[in-house]
Amino acid sequence: LCFNWPNFTFSSQTGYWWHSSDEKTNLMVDFLKQLGIKKVDMLVAHSTASPPAVQLAAQRPDIEVKSLALFMPITSRVFKGGKNPLLFNPILGWVLKARGGEAFAKYFMQSVMALSRHPTRGRAYDVFFAYLSAIGYEQAEIDQHLATLRQRALPTLIMVSNNDRLLSVEDNHRLMRKMGCDPRNAWLYDEQGQLVKKGNEGVVKVIELEKGSHYGFNRFPDIANDALMELLNSVAR
Template sequence: MFPLLLNYRRIAATVGRSFSNQVIKIDQHHVRERQVKVCRRFGKNSRLLRPWFLRYIPQDGYPISVRYVDTSPDDDSRPVILLLHGTPGSFYDYFRFIADFGHQYRCIAPNFPDFTHTIRTGGCFWHSAEEKSEFIADLLADLNIKTVHCLVAHSLSAYTASYLWIYANQRPYFDLNSICLISPAGRFKYRWRHRVRMRLLTQLCRMLSLQKMMMPTEWLQSRPMANMPLSNMLARKDLAMWKMLTENLSNYDSYHLRLRVLAGNLKLPTLFIFSSNDKLYPADLYYEQLYELQVEGNEFDKYEHYENRLVQVAAGDRSDSWIRVVDFSGGGHYLHNTHSHLIHSYIDELLVHANIAH
């Protein structure tokens, strides 16, 4: 699948793309808003078959106002790239990506509903991975998009992406040609005390009393919220609850099984990008995902910590492999913004191959 990548300049010259060095803001003409009824598939099921956070969903779904970027709303001929941001985050996380790829591809980057939507609607939308995957599927169906050329997911949106690749190529879901995972969150291993705290906070959130209470400081200092500044957490409890709900209701305990399906049955063309020096998540979290994807330590490209020089090239013949893995050891969690030139070259190669394969 992936020819040997010696450096990003060679790839850029091969495909004839010139990546931008400038920071270009998202064109406001591309920012749109529409109301979509989401999770309709769950609404049609019996209440007894739904998890608690979907128990009282209306039969015709949640009505949610969605803000999203669509670079080519009137051109159905362009291949579609779907961009999923992490939590917290927004489509602005992909401003460099949209600047480089928006002229050739139809880039669609929706904003996931935040926690204020949950409070305002009296408990509608709990930010679970299942809800988010249905949210994406219903939005694309409303836009009449039946094929996604590439699904790009960053950080916690990997959980949502995992449900999308499980259900992709089945009706009423869309067809999916390739996947790009950037710093994907893996299978967390919380201590039992942290699990109890997360579940208790989830129940308090369910009662919609969080905005009236003070969360204990020691709770905020434990995972999954330890890496966010405490001052911001106390000032913006909605961000704390948004992140906590996303992780707690992500079914992270079974995430490795969805990775096995991708590696064993689907084998969609995949690009896995991470940093072994990520300050937010430990490197073991990424290595465990690579183990489930059946990737050995010498089977990925690795860049030097300081000068971003390629110091390790994937061993063996990777031309027929379905997955390519890149480690930017000197990068952080937002690699698609700090190492955009290199990463966009790898993504461009993935897009070219996915177009040939389909």
């Protein structure tokens, strides 16, 4: 399963803004229960969708998650792409939600992101809103969830990219260490998608792309799909 979350347009129309990690996790649980699903072989998440996926796998015993796949995961309130003070500040967040401020905020964000060549696809304000959603949790809480997954030895796939303009190499390495994985043990692929160095086949498998960007699964779908099928087959036996 890979969940898709409300974008800025939905929030603007309904007036519901924050969509915190807790809210998203509860929504996932309610949705799965309505379908009569109590077990998920694999939960897949990308970027800022990672915190609720991690929370569901670690915290909710009513839904059993057998494996987790995180692509370019943002699981920290402090990361490389969130350091642009023109975009990521409380004032612009307030303007975005104020009556009459939406049009200005959307134009401002689009302009800044275009001029700074920010690595976004589609509507820039959706990316900004995803960031606001991602910080709707306490760092200590998500760190505890990661520690829980590590202690449970939950089979996990992590894909990162060294040229990700939202996440630095240190951001990625920090997450690996929190999951009990030595960054030196990652499976390394070059800019052509060729395997350069084999890594460990442990409970947590890390795929490191030299040039995958923030959307490495699109740039190298064969690598991503093979890794997903390998993980799925290992838990679905």
